Amino acid sequence: MTKLFKLFWFSFLSIFLVSCVQTQEIEDIGIINAGGVDSTKDDSIETTLVIFDFSSLSDNMTQIITGTGKTLGGATEDAELSSINRLVPGKIKLTLFGEEMAKQGILPYLDMQTRDARVPDMMYLAVGRPTAKEILNVDESEISKDVGQFLHDIIENHSTDHNVPRKSLQDFLRIYYDIGQDNVLPIFEVQEKTPKQIGIALFRGDQMIGQLTNDDIMLINLMDRVVKDKVFELTLPIEPFKDFFEKIEQPHNRNDLDLAFFIQKGKSKTKLVDIENLIFETNTKIQFRLIEQSASVKLTEPKVIEILENEIEKNMEERFNKLLKKLKDYGSDPFGYGRYYKRTREGKDLTVEEWREKYPNIEVKFNVEVELIRHGATD
């Protein structure tokens, strides 16, 4: 009897509950691959969506649709009207915010997306200049890929060699809610019909307040992770190397020496030295390989290596100081010195407002220690 009952129950479930689960057959849904959010002049939101539509028989599977509304949900709803299929957000790889939008603050939209369980938390965020719509409407034949995937791959692949900041939705919100650190996002602009990263957007809270150059991201990365396998350029004054050029060399007329390095391993440690006066000390250790130089310096002499290392250290420290000054002017703290302060007993009740007040007054002593480990064969 119980067996019969079980069998009945089983068939009951399979027959009568079949339509309770909503199907999402891939040819009956529009899969959003990337989205853009822009603000319009009349204070509403315009969303641009790159979707995969497998119901059509055309070769081009991606479609770009737009919609406007007062909220992101409303705008998406509006965009759905121009798609044959229901839109689903399960595969969003990237959300681009127009520069205007980013300056107004992006938290409301992120909040909406993070509470929607279907939106992947690993979706990347970026800023589009001048608007997200312009970036997403780039001619796909120029980049031979759909634009959402193209931008996603740029961030994914170049963030491993530390050229592009990679911030997923979850990372961005974690840093946002963490007291004592601020976000940076890549800025894309269409150049020669192709989207390109032209700089780094500096955030204060959820608002974009300024822009850094592409090189600065390495300094920021050096602060919070181990940097490996990164190529970078330096320009040093020629003066200290004057006596050490190879003899065959034509007299060197230029005023500086351009060098390219490959960072084998670089990492930093930050300490709060003086709580009262907010004096920090950041010790950075970098191992690098020299891969290119604009003029041949006698690298066989130990003294040259020493001079080289000293010059680089000086140069790097200078760059750190310059960047910090700029950041202090903006009032944004992507280095995250606030975190070190909050860790202390005195700073444990730190609020965002307090840190914003204190931040411009901090002082950081940068000590860079570099080690040239190889200057022969490069790979």
Next chain:
Amino acid sequence: MVTNIKFPLKVEQLETFIKSKFEHHSEDDLIFSVYTHRNKKIAVWGIKYLIDANRLDSALLAPLLDHKKAWKSSLLLNVIPVENGVISNDIDEMFEKLITGSVFIYIEGENEFVTYPLAQQEERSLDTSETESVIIGPQLSFTESLSTNLNVIRKILPTTDLVIEKLTVGKVVPREVRIIYMKSVANEADVNTIRQRIQEVDVDEIEDSSALKQYIEDSTLSLFPQFLLTELPAHLSYTVKEGKIGVLAENSPNAFIAPSTFFSFFETTEDTYLRWMQATAFRLLRIISIAIALFSTPLYVAIITYQYELVPTALLVSIGQSRSAVPFPPIIEALLIEMMIELLREAGARLPTKIGQTMGIVGGIVIGQAAVEAGLASNFLIIIVAASTLASFTTPNYLMGSSLRVIRFPMIVLAGVYGLIGVMFGICFLLIHLLRVTSLGRPYLSPLYPLRLQDFSQVFFNPPPNKKSERASMYRPKDQERFSKEDAMEKRDIEE
């Protein structure tokens, strides 16, 4: 009609009696010859097509008629050069022996007759195995003749330790069944269980050992075979050495082995002949293919219907492109192609080899090319179905392979109805079922459950020879040690 007779009697009376019993049979089939020897009538009878005519003439009739003295029944046994002669007066037994090919001699006036088994055994010769082909190692397979099969087994295992017990099953058609085991190794409780189960089968007849297997299996409702059916004498003898019990039946080219665990269906004798590393790799491959055979198509259906998020974007685009021309939901698409493959397989099994080949090519083209071009299925699904079909054919045992193929269908339906949750539901159902199944009272999923870590190496891998000094403990053999670990492989090479 004469219902019964009593010895002694006239030869004519006997003839009428026997012929009356044979009323509905062809008269020509019954030979009833009467000879007169030294004034005594001697009747010789038997069934024509069952008797070896040459031996009847040379070994029985010639000495019978050339004899110088008068015959007596007891004298026959001493003089006639045919083995296994029996003196009897049981008429019922006479008829039983008559239809199995015995010849009877009755000397008029005697109180009993003499029986000689002179049956001519019609059997096919020993052949290589068809359903379980092996690449290296013994290729021989069983035939329908029990005596030939026993002969082969004895030849492979020439030891007095090997016990071959005789049992008979079937009320209307009695059939001889043999239990084969190693006395010093096999678990006694298991031997008793299987003997008792066979003895207690109370049916009119059993067709074959695979039919007997179904009568005595632990659970007839289970999806999985609980006793391993094999047609390789080498496989039977190998498992018998491990302490398992083999059962052979007359007229059956298969033996079955009990107890068998789920994973023993994925072992082949070839694993022993290959070098251990390769054998390990292939056995792992076969175990992985269980999952491929069971779950690849259901996962495709579940993911395409419900959980598109799981597919990487680049793959999603290519699946979407091949799906865009298909008008059916994924579950119909998958069932259609799986059905085609099953039709192809079943038709291939029934057709003669020559026609089968042609059909294979036609079926391959229809499924591979035309189904996609006609928009019945996506390219991607064809690949997945092909992989799962291939995986199901890697199972060395045909019964297990067909079990896996059948289980796939409800899994696909579950996937189409509830998505991944349905697939998980199916997996749980299978696991619970496997945990409950027993084979001769021993747990089917051993050594996974109950956990026997010391048996893992022998079940999932094929360890090097010196690590195989112990038999698997999960079958509870009487004697667990195969050989001494230290001495067995010691090499006493002369060093120069």
